Amino acid sequence: MTTDAPAALEVRGLSKHFGGVRAVENCSFTAPKGKVTGLIGPNGAGKSTAIDLISGFKLPDAGTVIFGGRALEGLPPHRISRLGLIRTFQTPREWRGLTVLENVVLARWDEGRETFWRGVLGLRQAQREATVGELAEAREILEEFGLMALRNERAGNLSGGQKRLVEFARIRMAQPQLVILDEPMGGVNPVLGERMALAIEGFIATGTSVIVVEHNLPFIERVTDHVVVMSQGSVIASGPFASLRSNQAVIDAYLGEMPTYEQPSA
Amino acid sequence: MHQALLILGFGLVTAAILSLSAVAFTLEYAVTNVANLSHGEILTIGAYAALVVHERTGSAVAAALAAAVAGGLIALAMHAAVVDRFIRRGTPTLVIFIATLGLSFVIQNVLVIIFGAANRAYTIPSGAPFQLGPFLWTALDIEIIVSALAITALLFVIISYTKFGKALRAVSQNRELARVSGINANLVASATWFLAGLVAGYAGFILAESIGTFTPSFGFSFFLITLTAAVAGGLGRAFSTMVGAVIVGIALEFFGGYVSPGYNLAFAFGILALVILIRPRGLFVNARRSVFE
Amino acid sequence: MTQYLVSVLTEGAIFGIMALGLNVIWGWSGDFDLAYYGYVALGAYMTLVLTIGRHPAPERYILGLTLPYPVAVLLAVVAAMAMALVIGLIALRHLRGIYFSIVTLGAVYVLYTLAGQFVPLFNGYQGLSGLVNPMADVLGIDFNSYQYFLLGLAIAVFLLVYLFLSRVSSSRFGLALRSLREDERAAAAFGRDIYRLKLKAYVLGAAIGGLGGALFATYVTAFNTSAWAPLETIVLYAAVLVGGRGNIRGVVLGVFIVIVLIEESTRFLPEIPGHPNIVLALRPIVIGLALILFLRFRPQGLLPERRYIDRIQEKTKQELAT
Numbered sequence: 035m036t037t038d039a040p041a042a043l044e045v046r047g048l049s050k051h052f053g054g055v056r057a058v059e060n061c062s063f064t065a066p067k068g069k070v071t072g073l074i075g076p077n078g079a080g081k082s083t084a085i086d087l088i089s090g091f092k093l094p095d096a097g098t099v100i101f102g103g104r105a106l107e108g109l110p111p112h113r114i115s116r117l118g119l120i121r122t123f124q125t126p127r128e129w130r131g132l133t134v135l136e137n138v139v140l141a142r143w144d145e146g147r148e149t150f151w152r153g154v155l156g157l158r159q160a161q162r163e164a165t166v167g168e169l170a171e172a173r174e175i176l177e178e179f180g181l182m183a184l185r186n187e188r189a190g191n192l193s194g195g196q197k198r199l200v201e202f203a204r205i206r207m208a209q210p211q212l213v214i215l216d217e218p219m220g221g222v223n224p225v226l227g228e229r230m231a232l233a234i235e236g237f238i239a240t241g242t243s244v245i246v247v248e249h250n251l252p253f254i255e256r257v258t259d260h261v262v263v264m265s266q267g268s269v270i271a272s273g274p275f276a277s278l279r280s281n282q283a284v285i286d287a288y289l290g291e292m293p294t295y296e297q298p299s300a
Numbered sequence: 301m302h303q304a305l306l307i308l309g310f311g312l313v314t315a316a317i318l319s320l321s322a323v324a325f326t327l328e329y330a331v332t333n334v335a336n337l338s339h340g341e342i343l344t345i346g347a348y349a350a351l352v353v354h355e356r357t358g359s360a361v362a363a364a365l366a367a368a369v370a371g372g373l374i375a376l377a378m379h380a381a382v383v384d385r386f387i388r389r390g391t392p393t394l395v396i397f398i399a400t401l402g403l404s405f406v407i408q409n410v411l412v413i414i415f416g417a418a419n420r421a422y423t424i425p426s427g428a429p430f431q432l433g434p435f436l437w438t439a440l441d442i443e444i445i446v447s448a449l450a451i452t453a454l455l456f457v458i459i460s461y462t463k464f465g466k467a468l469r470a471v472s473q474n475r476e477l478a479r480v481s482g483i484n485a486n487l488v489a490s491a492t493w494f495l496a497g498l499v500a501g502y503a504g505f506i507l508a509e510s511i512g513t514f515t516p517s518f519g520f521s522f523f524l525i526t527l528t529a530a531v532a533g534g535l536g537r538a539f540s541t542m543v544g545a546v547i548v549g550i551a552l553e554f555f556g557g558y559v560s561p562g563y564n565l566a567f568a569f570g571i572l573a574l575v576i577l578i579r580p581r582g583l584f585v586n587a588r589r590s591v592f593e
Numbered sequence: 594m595t596q597y598l599v600s601v602l603t604e605g606a607i608f609g610i611m612a613l614g615l616n617v618i619w620g621w622s623g624d625f626d627l628a629y630y631g632y633v634a635l636g637a638y639m640t641l642v643l644t645i646g647r648h649p650a651p652e653r654y655i656l657g658l659t660l661p662y663p664v665a666v667l668l669a670v671v672a673a674m675a676m677a678l679v680i681g682l683i684a685l686r687h688l689r690g691i692y693f694s695i696v697t698l699g700a701v702y703v704l705y706t707l708a709g710q711f712v713p714l715f716n717g718y719q720g721l722s723g724l725v726n727p728m729a730d731v732l733g734i735d736f737n738s739y740q741y742f743l744l745g746l747a748i749a750v751f752l753l754v755y756l757f758l759s760r761v762s763s764s765r766f767g768l769a770l771r772s773l774r775e776d777e778r779a780a781a782a783f784g785r786d787i788y789r790l791k792l793k794a795y796v797l798g799a800a801i802g803g804l805g806g807a808l809f810a811t812y813v814t815a816f817n818t819s820a821w822a823p824l825e826t827i828v829l830y831a832a833v834l835v836g837g838r839g840n841i842r843g844v845v846l847g848v849f850i851v852i853v854l855i856e857e858s859t860r861f862l863p864e865i866p867g868h869p870n871i872v873l874a875l876r877p878i879v880i881g882l883a884l885i886l887f888l889r890f891r892p893q894g895l896l897p898e899r900r901y902i903d904r905i906q907e908k909t910k911q912e913l914a915t
Contacts, residue, residue: 089782111781120782127779129772133900140772143784144765150793153764154757186902208783335691382885394625394690395888402884405827409874524702527695566706569699576696577683
């Protein structure tokens with residue numbers, strides 16, 4: 035915790051056991067606001083479980099998560115999302131049967147416009163205008179991500195890299211306070227790495243803090259301001275990426291020299 | 301107390317038949333990850349095969365064999381013609397589940413065409429019931445229980461100690477991994493379904509004997525109870541399924557004994573719903589997932 | 594001939610309503626609900642016990658009122674919704690896939706057994722009858738013309754349901770619902786309350802099913818457990834699947850093909866001497882095969898789901914170019 039900037043997310047003492055396995059054990063770290071925080075560690079370090087715990091997809095055994103001034107643990111995923119924390123998953127989870135444009139438009143949850151009765155009675159004038167504006171925004175975002183030509187395509191027909199871009203477009207559309215990217219480079223052509231790095235810069239520029247879980251260390255080096263290292267369920271080090279290379283605990287966790295080449299995608 | 305033990309005795313007979321049917325269903329599920337909704341039809345076909353052979357030969361043993369073989373063959377056909385094709389295409393298991401429901405209707409009604417929809421009597425002289433400890437059983441009842449135990453023991457030996465059994469367990473745990481280690485997953489799956497069909501066909505035979513009559517849909521009705529036992533025990537776990545079957549079989553008999561037997565199915569489903577809601581993975585939950593738990 | 598046509602069209606409209614309701618639950622929400630026909634049955638039963646008054650013993654059933662027909666239908670729909678709420682609250686909380694299906698199958702079997710065995714409820718296996726030409730006296734329709742009235746009513750209700758669902762489908766609610774079907778976790782990650790949305794869809798579908806059941810009871814003037822065979826659910830599923838799951842136009846097509854065509858074609862097959870069962874058994878066989886074949890070769894159905902196609906931008910580009 036070397037930064038004095040306000041925290042986008044604070045994790046304190048998070049723990050989760052599965053049977054006899056301690057997936058996450060007294061895990062604590064802070065993700066500063068307006069920055070990109072990396073979350074790295076060898077396989078089995080508990081990163082994904084930690085993300086599940088933070089985002090509400092799993093219930094912690096102990097610990098707390100502070101976001102936007104409130105405690106998140108115990109809340110279901112959709113409530114956490116509505117508070118402004120959105121996460122992605124290790125495999126692209128686009129809405130396959132819907133078009134790319136529908137995917138992006140749906141990224142914003144709008145209680146007023148989504149109720150059943152609104153569906154039957156139709157939207158009010160102000161809501162209709164909001165919808166039109168939203169569509170325009172969605173098109174702009176798709177344009178920015180180079181997906182405009184594909185906007186009427188069934189999202190399930192896209193390539194893996196394109197699906198990741200749709201996910202990023204969705205995040206852009208939703209403009210959350212914090213986005214947690216779970217291995218975004220997984221299964222993606224490394225060529226898209228720069229594209230993704232630019233997208234992440236775009237998130238920061240529009241006010242979204244970022245946490246990235248990744249195995250691809252050059253990518254982490256490229257995009258992050260601050261890195262948290264996990265091993266065997268706990269945080270063993272944190273700081274700027276460069277400082278970790280010589281950190282003995284980190285090196286031990288990775289069993290030798292910290293890899294400088296690209297690890298094969300999962 | 302005497303009454304309770306009596307009912308327990310009857311319950312054991314039901315449990316015996318139920319456990320065979322449930323184990324067969326579980327084997328099918330374990331090796332293909334498909335809940336076969338047309339499983340009941342394997343029992344029905346077994347019963348009809350036994351009837352036909354019994355009428356021709358007058359031998360109960362031949363009838364039993366015919367039931368088993370017919371069951372094995374139809375299960376093999378189900379797997380090859382429908383289930384396996386969907387699996388090869390990577391179809392989600394829920395879709396295959398729906399397809400087996402369609403298959404159930406096709407088979408039931410083909411049987412209606414061949415044999416007619418009416419009740420068929422299947423009476424084998426069962427002899428007078430006699431006292432065995434606190435239980436009141438006929439010779440038929442004892443045959444059923446003993447044969448069920450024997451088949452169960454045989455299955456246990458096959459699955460635990462033979463090469464085939466090892467392959468079966470491997471495929472049920474992780475098909476891809478098994479394939480990579482040189483096991484022909486498709487062959488193992490087909491063979492397992494054949495084995496399951498043998499057991500289920502025989503179960504149909506003893507069920508028909510036990511009840512005395514059957515129709516083309518009797519397997520489907522019994523299957524719903526089988527499903528209860530299989531899910532209660534934990535889908536894919538052979539031995540806890542058997543324990544589940546014994547519990548369900550006995551519980552059903554008690555329920556039917558004290559309340560009207562017409563509600564049997566409803567009661568079975570009541571149990572099922574409760575089990576799924578409390579412990580969706582079955583009553584005997586274990587962190588590992590293998591055929592044998 | 595006209596009488597035959599009238600009855601086929603009336604049946605088609607009624608089954609169309611049922612299939613549209615099923616499409617909400619399976620086509621849009623993605624839940625393979627095996628309890629669906631239970632809601633249809635409840636709609637039928639309730640309509641009867643609320644209109645036929647009290648028949649003398651040995652018939653026994655609850656209520657036995659003689660409410661005005663529209664009121665009875667409304668209450669029947671509410672009853673179906675109530676039952677769906679109970680089952681949905683339990684089954685949709687944690688269960689998906691085959692576990693959900695099995696629990697719903699169990700629920701409907703329990704209800705089916707109760708309806709048949711517990712006589713004081715709906716007169717057991719004998720069922721209820723006697724709903725003859727409701728509203729005829731109010732509207733002054735004579736006995737012979739009633740079939741046309743019923744046809745008109747069925748079609749009118751069908752069109753209303755169709756238009757209603759058309760609006761729901763193209764709304765944001767409908768889109769959010771379908772995103773649940775496509776990927777629940779992602780939907781939750783983007784703020785959607787999975788449980789609540791699915792529950793709403795479930796109760797909505799059941800309401801429409803109950804409405805279909807009410808009309809069915811009106812058409813047949815009676816209802817009992819033999820009209821409630823597991824096959825009926827499969828027929829509806831086949832209709833939705835063949836026509837196009839998720840697409841309400843597809844559902845209409847599916848009803849036409851599966852229910853009207855197959856039903857009527859098997860009706861005209863000649864009796865084969867010595868095998869009286871063939872014709873009766875052929876229908877479920879054809880439907881079962883259709884189900885399997887479509888699942889294998891054309892799971893999206895004949896008319897795949899429609900998506901919103903965005904055209905505006907292209908026009909603007911063209912305008913800019915000139």
